[in-house]
Amino acid sequence: MTIIATENGPFEVTGACCVKDASGETLKEGEKVYLCRCGHSAKKPFCDGSHKREGFVG
Ligand code: FES
Numbered sequence: 047m048t049i050i051a052t053e054n055g056p057f058e059v060t061g062a063c064c065v066k067d068a069s070g071e072t073l074k075e076g077e078k079v080y081l082c083r084c085g086h087s088a089k090k091p092f093c094d095g096s097h098k099r100e101g102f103v104g
Contacts, residue, residue, distance in 0.1 A: 047061035051083065054104060055080075055083075056084075057080070058080055059078065060077065060078050061077065062077060063077075065079060065091065073091070073092075074092070082094070082097070083097075083102075084096065084102035086099075
């Protein structure tokens with residue numbers, strides 16, 4: 047698994063991964079997942095593109 051902080055955007059997770067919530071319920075399984083790191087996504091923990099509208103720099 048590889049995790050890359052994209053320029054001014056989400057964490058890109060590549061490789062077999064499983065994202066679970068605090069109770070252990072699986073939210074998503076896949077080979078590529080984008081996780082919000084700007085704090086503005088309405089679909090946390092996943093990126094919904096809001097970082098562009100908010101002008102996130104990171
Ligand atoms: S990084 Fe994309 S919505 Fe937060």
